[in-house]
Amino acid sequence: MAAVALAEERPDRMEEACGVFAVYATGQPVANLTYFGLYALQHRGQESAGIAVFNGAKIRLHKDMGLVSQVFDQDVLERMPGDLAIGHNRYSTTGSSRVCNAQPVVLMTRLGPFGLAHNGNLVNANELREALDHLAGEFTSTTDSELIAFALQEAVDGGLGWSAAIRQAAGRCRGAFSLAIGTPEGLFALRDGYGVRPLVFGHMGDKHQGQWVLSSETCGLDIIGASYDGDVGPGELIHFRAGEPVPERVRWIVEPAKLCVFEMIYFARPDSRFFGESLYSYRHRIGEMLARESAVEADIVIGVPDSGIPAAIGFSKGSGIPFADGLIKNRYVGRTFIQPTQAMREAGIRVKLNPLPDVLSGKRVIVIDDSIVRGTTSRKLVMALRDAGATEVHMRISSPPVTHPCFYGIDTDNQEQLIAARLTLDEIIVHLGVDSLAYLSQEGMLEAAHDHSSHFCTACFDGNYPIPMDDAIRSSKLMLEPSGLAATKP
Ligand code: SF4
Known part of the structure; x- marks a missing residue:
């Protein structure tokens, strides 16, 4: 505990x-x-x-x-x-x-x-x-x-x-x-x-x-x-x-x-250009791809600001379901923000994100985020959307399930803390309290990069680490290997 x-x-x-x-x-x-x-x-x-x-x-x-x-x-x-x-x-x-x-x-x-x-x-x-x-x-x-x-x-x-x-x-x-x-x-x-x-x-x-x-x-x-x-x-x-x-x-x-594919999905700014186009365009495209792969009936599509927005707009285009601003972000909450008390923590996500009941009330909502790591924030987000009146919450993630930690300069949890390494898709659905959940496929993520699809590190999705590591370093974070609760695919 x-x-x-x-x-x-x-x-x-x-x-x-x-x-x-x-x-x-x-x-x-x-x-x-x-x-x-x-x-x-x-x-x-x-x-x-x-x-x-x-x-x-x-x-x-x-x-x-x-x-x-x-x-x-x-x-x-x-x-x-x-x-x-x-x-x-x-x-x-x-x-x-x-x-x-x-x-x-x-x-x-x-x-x-x-x-x-x-x-x-x-x-x-x-x-x-x-x-x-x-x-x-x-x-x-x-x-x-x-x-x-x-x-x-x-x-x-x-x-x-x-x-x-x-x-x-x-x-x-x-x-x-x-x-x-x-x-x-x-x-x-x-x-x-x-x-x-x-x-x-x-x-x-x-x-x-x-x-x-x-x-x-x-x-x-x-x-x-x-x-x-x-x-x-x-x-x-x-x-x-x-x-x-x-x-x-x-x-x-x-x-x-082997460029880190997460730079494309989330880390780098959407106005930065990689392979001759802005990441906004790439993220829009993976949203469209996600809509093709995991369609669901709903009234509106919203994105988790800021990084989920381009993919949400792409999902809206791909599905024909209208995009709406359902979440407002406080842009001034930084890493040095004083942590809330436990009681405040239960109010949770609203410190950083506040849902708009006028937009969400009575609606079947598709919410797009770029990734799920431990799932704690996603769970609070789903509760907040329901509190704001959403009748259904369908979560769509514009990357595959994160099942492996990073050793190449991105701060991630140990493998046992990554929700997709521990639980099946159905278990994650129950844990988050969503009506449905789907991730972008790894093939879709790479296909959206067109000619550059083989140029990426994808280790946090598939465990294929391109740069060899000593066992001591590997075992410091890979808690579930080699017994292998393998990648949980959508
Ligand atoms: S393991 Fe994941 S986060 Fe780390 S460099 Fe590779 S793709 Fe990026």
């Missing part, structure tokens, strides 16, 4: 990993631009924020706990002049939520300082920590990101130049890592061989000016008016030099591309 009570206090969501942003543009207010980039990527991490700025050979770092708008103000940004800035928003996946674990990580080498920002999670952090044990006295955090930085420092101090040192350090890492690294020789971007976490680049102004921008998502480029040039490819290292119109691109490792 204690474990369940604890689980109740954790957010009943897959939680994003981190946001990475960088600007290399001589003569531009790079700290201010990075502030805005991080602001656009705030959904990827709300625990801490930081910016490191190079001014000539010197680097200045400011980082703290909180949202970007809490950590920085105009005075702080004005004290950070320079031409290269690296920024980071953090949600903790390895290492606790403390200021020492905030990023970027800044270290000194024989070639000068560097700043590193990391999105992802290493699956060989213990092994790397042991290999770097002789440096343990210098560690100031408990993150895998700092281990990557120390591996880079060791490679540089061992005699390599920046590009070779970054490749050598990356070669010691296993897992998901999208990196922005600022050095005295320019800005480097690197993704792991599978490209699990996204990273894109673009430019400001005329391309010949060589003013470069890196961002976890294209929405970070949009906010500062930068043009999108392309993705940092899986297994690619790119070296940007200020004023040079063509960056140097190297494929440092070759693996099959």
